[in-house]
Amino acid sequence: MVEIDLGEKMKENLFKSVEKTSKIFKNRDIITPHYTPEKLPFREKQIKEIITTLSVALKGSKPNNLFLYGKTGTGKTATTKLVLSDLKEFAKKEKKPVMAIYMNCRNYNSKYKVLAKIVQKFYPDKDFIGYSGSFIYEKMTDFCEKNKIQTIVGLDEIDKVKDVDELVYALTRANDELKKGGISIIGISNQLTFKDRLDPRTKSSLCGKELVFPPYNAKELTEILRERVEKAFQKDAVMESAINLAAAFAARESGDARTAVMLLLRAGELAEKKGMEKVTDQEVKDAKKSVEQEITMEMINTLPSQQKLVLYAISILTAQKKGVKKLGKSEEKGVLFSGEVFDEYKKIALSIKENPVSARWFRQYLDELEMYGLIFSTPSGKGVRGNTRLIKLGLEAATIKRILENDLGLDISLTVH
DNA sequence: CCTCCACAGGAAGCGCAGGAGT
DNA sequence: ACTCCTGCGCTTCCTGTGGAGG
Incomplete structure (x- = not known):
């Protein structure tokens, strides 16, 4: 009895240190690259442009196709997701026949898979896997026609689709055939060379309207980071100069918001591990080093x-x-x-x-x-x-x-x- | 100056795995 | 399920290049 008591007193649960609230982080998720912020600074122009293009769908006519281009971490995906989800929400509230579908073409990398995904969104409780391509195509156009639906399909990393020409052709043809509904595309790519690989006809129909997402400069990155830090970290847990430094590093490398965010996340983790209450310049520097080392290790390992x-x-x-x-x-x-x-x-x-x-x-x-x-x-x-x-x-x-x-x-x- | 050295890098071809077509 | 085709990693063969050394 005595022995057991002693043992229980001395033993600490392994999860105890995890459970106690962090001195550094308030909400760690917000400072991961996965997180989609609800505000996108310095992208007002692009957002407005997309909205004006898509808004005609709410009036029942067919929007133009859009093509978004920019390097990684310039906010293409976040912008698209944000606009599409707001469009969905608005259409639902106003009872407008508009559907917005976002998908990453790394997972849906062929014409068939993309169309199947769209049809699956139309009929959520049915399973069309295994049906022929033409059958799926018919299902898709039927649904739009019958329900008079304007569909916007956001195709992220569209360059990953093996048969892009066929896919774009199929979607634009569907759009032309439809009398009462429509299907529009938002294509997203970070490859400059992607456009040149396309069939000229595909190019003209997909890239009719083109939006460029330029890299962020250091000032803009600072602003973006500051906004995220406020939500993700505890009050005053990150020194102002540390934010500036992370922004400067990322701006010099690529103007990539993702690396800037990653840098601060890592710096926060380092500070936490050391039991510190503040993230200083030193942690950002160390974070940069550790990220770089990770990259070389990854490179060597592969x-x-x-x-x-x-x-x-x-x-x-x-x-x-x-x-x-x-x-x-x-x-x-x-x-x-x-x-x-x-x-x-x-x-x-x-x-x-x-x-x-x-x-x-x-x-x-x-x-x-x-x-x-x-x-x-x-x-x-x-x-x-x-x-x-x-x-x-x-x-x-x-x-x-x-x-x-x-x-x-x-x-x-x-x-x- | 010519020759030789110690390579650089292009061209062609070969065997194989994996995807497309049937 | 089958073949056919294509791309890839690699070898073999070859010509080119720039300086050292006789």
């Missing part, structure tokens, strides 16, 4: 295994200080010839019973590694015999070595040293 070995060979040679080269008079550190890297790579590959790739493909790997910014290379120039590349590691050798050894398992570090 490399083909042979390419990992190439990178590993470079990091080993660099760590062994074999990279001190005399180039004419001057001496440079951490520089390797592509030939010696290839030899080392072959050695490593053979030692773990992997077939090394050919020299030609090895060079291709080097090109890719350079594109990712993991290595730098320059033509040899004078001081070096022959025509070769001088290779330098983009990051610290020890970091990359550690990540790779972790990733590839210990078998390498045992056989090679």
